[in-house]
Amino acid sequence: MAKNILGNTIKVQRAKKDLTQEQLSELVGVTRTTINLIERRRFIPSTVIALKIAMAFGVPFEEVFFIDDPSQ
Amino acid sequence: MTTEIEKLNKRRKNIVKGTFVTTLIAFIWFMLPNIRTGLIENSYQSSYTALIGAGLFWIFSLLIFGVLYIVYKNKLRSVPSLYAAVNDDRIKMAWLKSYRIAFFAAFFTSVLWRILTPPIYSSLFGTSSFRKFIWIWMMKIIKIVRLPNGPFLVLYIAVLCLFASFLFFSREVKNG
Numbered sequence: 001m002a003k004n005i006l007g008n009t010i011k012v013q014r015a016k017k018d019l020t021q022e023q024l025s026e027l028v029g030v031t032r033t034t035i036n037l038i039e040r041r042r043f044i045p046s047t048v049i050a051l052k053i054a055m056a057f058g059v060p061f062e063e064v065f066f067i068d069d070p071s072q
Numbered sequence: 073m074t075t076e077i078e079k080l081n082k083r084r085k086n087i088v089k090g091t092f093v094t095t096l097i098a099f100i101w102f103m104l105p106n107i108r109t110g111l112i113e114n115s116y117q118s119s120y121t122a123l124i125g126a127g128l129f130w131i132f133s134l135l136i137f138g139v140l141y142i143v144y145k146n147k148l149r150s151v152p153s154l155y156a157a158v159n160d161d162r163i164k165m166a167w168l169k170s171y172r173i174a175f176f177a178a179f180f181t182s183v184l185w186r187i188l189t190p191p192i193y194s195s196l197f198g199t200s201s202f203r204k205f206i207w208i209w210m211m212k213i214i215k216i217v218r219l220p221n222g223p224f225l226v227l228y229i230a231v232l233c234l235f236a237s238f239l240f241f242s243r244e245v246k247n248g
Binding site: 030031034036042045049 | 153156157243
């Protein structure tokens with residue numbers, strides 16, 4: 001499975017807030033596997049889920065998600 | 073610590089796994105006697121005993137897992153936030169992809185089964201010994217999937233593909 005171009009800092013943000021994937025999944029309202037796959041860039045989340053993740057960390061959206069296209 | 077979301081997610085996975093395994097058992101049960109009579113005993117007889125046995129086993133197992141799924145679904149419906157969490161975008165996407173794969177699997181199986189119908193091939197293969205040899209083996213393969221097994225075969229393959237692809241798409245990535 002190839003990594004997608006939507007980069008994220010979820011792992012860093014989780015470490016800052018001392019949150020496990022399971023705790024974050026509960027805050028966002030998704031399964032832990034979904035958080036795991038988003039974090040590993042294997043799944044592009046919907047806008048709602050992405051916003052919920054940013055809200056769970058209490059930071060602006062662009063601090064969590066960014067475009068990471070090596071071709072550009 | 074395992075959250076309620078994870079417990080319910082695991083429960084659904086177990087139901088899907090259970091349905092997949094019992095369908096696979098029924099499929100093997102259904103196919104093996106046909107392969108034996110078709111390829112080894114060189115007989116044109118389809119195994120109706122296997123068809124009935126496998127069919128009954130499959131229906132019974134589907135009923136059990138169906139009841140388990142209804143109980144699970146009712147529990148989910150009572151808590152809307154849990155329902156939304158367990159059926160998140162990724163899961164919905166996994167189901168959609170799985171249905172697409174199951175549809176194509178059913179489509180191609182039925183097309184293949186229809187193409188391999190004897191009247192088409194009897195005119196294609198002539199009288200040379202090599203052609204006869206191909207024809208005999210072609211017939212042996214066709215016998216495995218001929219009526220009344222064909223529709224059941226399509227159904228089995230569609231259901232197997234649906235659950236196998238759902239388990240594949242909803243799996244967790246361990247490394248990389």
